Amino acid sequence: MTTAENLDHLCNPKLPESIPLIDFSDYNSTDLQKKVNLGKKLVDAFSTAGFVYLKNCPLDNFDRDEMFKTSKEFFAKSSDYKVNLEWESAESNRGYVQQGREKLTELDKVGRADEIGLLRQVSPDIKETFEIGKENPNGKFQNRWPDDEFGKKFKSTSLKFYDQMHKINVEIMKLLNFGLDLPEGYLDSFVTDGDNNLRLLHYPSVEKKTLSKENKRAGAHCDYGSITLLLQDMSGGLEVKDYKTGEYVKATPIADTIVVNVGDMMQRWTNDKFKSTLHRVVKPYISEDETTYPARFSIAYFCNPNFDSIIECLPTCVDEGNPKKYGPISSFEHLVERLSSTYA
Numbered sequence: 001m002t003t004a005e006n007l008d009h010l011c012n013p014k015l016p017e018s019i020p021l022i023d024f025s026d027y028n029s030t031d032l033q034k035k036v037n038l039g040k041k042l043v044d045a046f047s048t049a050g051f052v053y054l055k056n057c058p059l060d061n062f063d064r065d066e067m068f069k070t071s072k073e074f075f076a077k078s079s080d081y082k083v084n085l086e087w088e089s090a091e092s093n094r095g096y097v098q099q100g101r102e103k104l105t106e107l108d109k110v111g112r113a114d115e116i117g118l119l120r121q122v123s124p125d126i127k128e129t130f131e132i133g134k135e136n137p138n139g140k141f142q143n144r145w146p147d148d149e150f151g152k153k154f155k156s157t158s159l160k161f162y163d164q165m166h167k168i169n170v171e172i173m174k175l176l177n178f179g180l181d182l183p184e185g186y187l188d189s190f191v192t193d194g195d196n197n198l199r200l201l202h203y204p205s206v207e208k209k210t211l212s213k214e215n216k217r218a219g220a221h222c223d224y225g226s227i228t229l230l231l232q233d234m235s236g237g238l239e240v241k242d243y244k245t246g247e248y249v250k251a252t253p254i255a256d257t258i259v260v261n262v263g264d265m266m267q268r269w270t271n272d273k274f275k276s277t278l279h280r281v282v283k284p285y286i287s288e289d290e291t292t293y294p295a296r297f298s299i300a301y302f303c304n305p306n307f308d309s310i311i312e313c314l315p316t317c318v319d320e321g322n323p324k325k326y327g328p329i330s331s332f333e334h335l336v337e338r339l340s341s342t343y344a
């Protein structure tokens with residue numbers, strides 16, 4: 001079958017065959033059937049690759065660029081400035097995470113804490129991040145904004161961006177509701193609170209000779225929540241495990257798209273219908289005579305069902321031939337458990 005999307009693959013040989021590119025424009029169509037079709041495409045992609053590129057998402061270009069610019073400005077601050085806003089606990093999951101503090105590895109999935117500790121020492125992730133949660137002045141946990149003029153801009157830019165990404169998540173859930181044939185509005189009630197996590201990432205520029213073979217910018221891992229919305233700059237380096245071959249394929253940056261992937265909680269929620277896929281960030285390709293890998297910036301928005309909700313296999317993902325594989329779990333507990341085993 002030749003569709004516009006198939007042709008996209010042919011016209012752009014760098015686009016990995018196994019990660020579909022889906023046009024999101026119909027998300028707000030007045031034609032119900034178009035929304036159902038889009039929902040089915042997403043379900044298809046999430047049940048195979050576990051990853052998609054979405055184009056024509058409702059994300060303002062200006063706000064996206066501002067977020068990247070402000071993120072760069074933050075990471076350019078002194079180490080003292082950033083460490084002053086240090087990440088404190090998995091429950092809060094807010095603040096600055098300096099290089100080497102997070103080690104992502106396939107071992108995390110089975111929770112081998114001793115080996116993870118060792119790996120952290122020999123091949124830490126070469127990145128720093130800043131974690132932002134829902135802004136809630138009366139909540140138990142507070143975002144960690146710098147207390148200066150830059151801090152004000154950092155806060156307003158990040159919160160505006162947070163809000164737009166939350167809305168995209170809500171729209172994706174509405175479409176998945178169609179795609180999974182769930183009762184009308186079923187998933188809506190799980191995404192009212194915006195209990196998500198905005199992560200700004202900086203992979204510093206690094207001399208070729210100091211980067212050993214084992215060092216990854218981010219080790220292979222699966223994400224923990226429901227879905228992740230990822231924006232990458234044009235440097236490259238993101239790789240995704242191909243569901244057909246088991247080999248890593250390049251998730252080549254495509255301008256003005258959002259990469260969306262399934263997390264572990266979504267896989268569990270769908271009784272393993274959706275696939276939470278391993279991915280990693282490796283050194284980008286540079287020519288022989290270049291001595292330095294350039295810096296890379298990305299922005300990940302990790303979505304979760306409302307923290308106080310109980311996640312049980314979705315009714316349309318279970319039947320006699322395919323019984324429930326998982327018991328109920330609270331969204332917050334699931335996340336805290338996973339985050340606790342990842343950070344030093």
Ligand SMILES: O=C(O)CCC(=O)C(=O)O
Nearest residue numbers: 201223232238281298300
């Ligand atoms: O930087 C990227 O492109 C990916 C980051 C990522 O996978 C993560 O933070 O979970």
Ligand SMILES: [Fe+2]
Nearest residue numbers: 221222223279
């Ligand atoms: Fe990830």
